[in-house]
Ligand SMILES: O=P(O)(O)O[C@H]1O[C@H](CO)[C@@H](O)[C@H]1O
């Protein structure tokens with residue numbers, strides 16, 4: 557049989573798009589050792605005097621994609637380090653996604669923020685997507701605030717709502733894909749970490765109080781998030797299945813970051829911005845798209861910035877103390 561000519565589709569010649577050099581994302585089964593991550597953390601500590609106690613992962617809506625007005629751009633005394641300049645760090649491949657760590661202060665609290673996260677659909681294994689969380693731990697971070705954009709599956713949710721994550725369903729983990737898969741280094745955490753208290757109770761309680769103080773409690777919900785591998789959005793049947801399982805919001809991130817953070821004993825808070833409605837009926841015309849996700853992120857960035865800034869200020873009281 558003649559070999560398939562990749563440039564011929566249905567008998568007509570296709571023009572090849574301009575070749576781009578794609579980033580090297582495969583791990584070839586290799587993992588970074590504890591020592592390598594210590595090297596990464598020491599490099600970062602040598603570049604800044606900020607000693608962060610809270611780490612923030614900026615999802616769509618908090619400055620992953622753009623600058624002005626977002627939380628990431630409102631960090632005071634910012635010191636930015638591009639991912640490509642950090643030893644052992646992956647690089648962001650999502651179009652328009654910033655790739656930098658921002659050290660500085662939110663409400664006078666020393667923080668480090670990831671402006672641009674890593675997703676499985678980019679080609680990174682889950683452990684590599686979560687490598688920055690372990691680096692944060694080595695930097696001295698005690699609590700992680702992970703934010704994301706998500707589709708609203710709960711019929712009571714509206715576009716633009718914020719969902720405090722009460723719990724997650726690790727769908728990718730059901731299929732054996734877990735950031736902790738492989739040899740366990742006890743210096744990070746135990747082989748079999750519990751996950752029933754993944755999302756810190758005090759943080760969630762405070763977040764509901766702060767929502768009232770800011771008069772945004774009518775748009776703040778609490779629910780269950782799940783992460784699928786992406787990059788495609790879900791089919792109607794998939795969404796109906798997830799609904800039956802008790803999922804309120806669907807995304808492509810956060811769950812593995814939270815598992816990694818809990819494994820190394822960081823306290824966790826997560827917040828989803830509902831950017832689109834999950835379509836659960838064949839009669840519905842709408843289609844999920846990334847532009848809508850970004851637009852809603854932009855629309856809500858001021859509220860997210862003010863909310864998360866106040867949360868950082870209030871969470872400090874609940875951080876675990878050094879032994
Ligand atoms: O989870 P974040 O990074 O906020 O973004 C969400 O939105 C993107 C899809 O529009 C996906 O990357 C999904 O994970």
Ligand SMILES: Nc1nc2[nH]cnc2c(=O)[nH]1
Pocket residue numbers: 705706707708784786788789790806807808831832833834844849
């Ligand atoms: N998987 C998934 N990720 C999203 N990110 C933003 N919206 C969605 C969605 O509807 N589904």
